[in-house]
Amino acid sequence: MARKPADQSVHKDDIIMAAADVLQRNGYEATTMKDIAAQVNLTAASLYHHFRNKDELLLAVLEAGLDHVIGEIEPIVESTRPCAEKLRLMIALHVVSLTQNTAVGAAMVFEIRSLMSLKTPPRNGSAFDADAQQGLLQRRDTFFARRDYFEDLFRRVLREGIAVGEFKPIDVPIFSKMILGAHNWVSVWYREGGRLNGDQIAALFADGFLKGLLHE
Amino acid sequence: MARKPADQSVHKDDIIMAAADVLQRNGYEATTMKDIAAQVNLTAASLYHHFRNKDELLLAVLEAGLDHVIGEIEPIVESTRPCAEKLRLMIALHVVSLTQNTAVGAAMVFEIRSLMSLKTPPRNGSAFDADAQQGLLQRRDTFFARRDYFEDLFRRVLREGIAVGEFKPIDVPIFSKMILGAHNWVSVWYREGGRLNGDQIAALFADGFLKGLLHE
DNA sequence: TAAAAAATCAAATCGTCATTAGATTATCAT
């Protein structure tokens, strides 16, 4: 019979968060399963009870981060308000999310490449392992699609703003990349206890993107 | 007596460029000395004739990239022209440089962390090795200082523009990070042969940062 | 309470590197 997970156990989510932490400090390749395990008082071997392998754990970290931020931003896009206000809110949520969990944020920025170069290990390939790897590659692709969906949320608001006459007719894909690049970089330089908090940074970003440098 | 390097030899710069290439593809930790060596038809062991170790090679890659871009941008800052024009040029040079050598560009973005976590290897520490490592740490710090100097080039132009009344009184450090974040991200998503080339992307960026989204 | 499922661990495997040692070959300065 199915059982609910034992209370003694460390939950998958705990491991994911721990992994994000260590990942931020060291990067994927430099992070050992032992490092991650230590963070939650387990041995490396125990992690394999929860995740098929290191790649799957990384993917879980990234999926968690992406799902979270999409969940926050999606409703705003679908709401009815001036596009400038939508954009302000989207920027605020994304930036604050990045400053509140720089670990996952940094992983999203830095570890994409590790995902892309997911080696199909030419192991003593049992049909079993092959399937498992196939599943991972599938999930990897889904992740990238979802990542583009996230970016598209910004593109949609920009397009809408232009259509409505609120925004200038800028190049939408490029402007989106510009915004997201600025955001992603935050997770690299932001430090808790700095001069500005996430909200303040976001407000300045929004002003910057909306109004620009020049006087009218 | 000093001798000039043999013609047979692969030049240090060749190795540095090769390393940047492989680094872009795989990331620091996933890149083996063998990979880099193969790129220039050498064996891994031969690389140690040119570089003390892998860390020093990475540092050389980053130093080369930084020196190049600083060399291009510095003169513009010191020139006399409207700040808006200065900024346009700086953006163009930086972005084009990133699109023309995404390898080094990506390294600058992605491998900083590897540098930061330069482990002082608790080797069978001969005083010799210790000194060598000390030197690396020294160079590492110098690199970071130089990196901040680069960022300061942007801050200076922004400050000047504000002082002169050309720019609005935006938050200079944040606006700089915003610009540089957008730039750095280019080396991640840019693909040769895409819809726009480096110059065009730069022009759109400059418009974006100078004029913003809203109509006057 | 007993069997089953879950969670964990210690120890062994098996590769893959970075780095070193010890030649060997090529090139230059005189």
Place this chain on the structure above:
DNA sequence: ATGATAATCTAATGACGATTTGATTTTTTA
């Protein structure tokens, strides 16, 4: 030409780290 220096190679060395194997300990359900 010839010794010195540079550049390179082949073959170790030594770690370290992902993953597997086979218990062992908990917890849950019936």
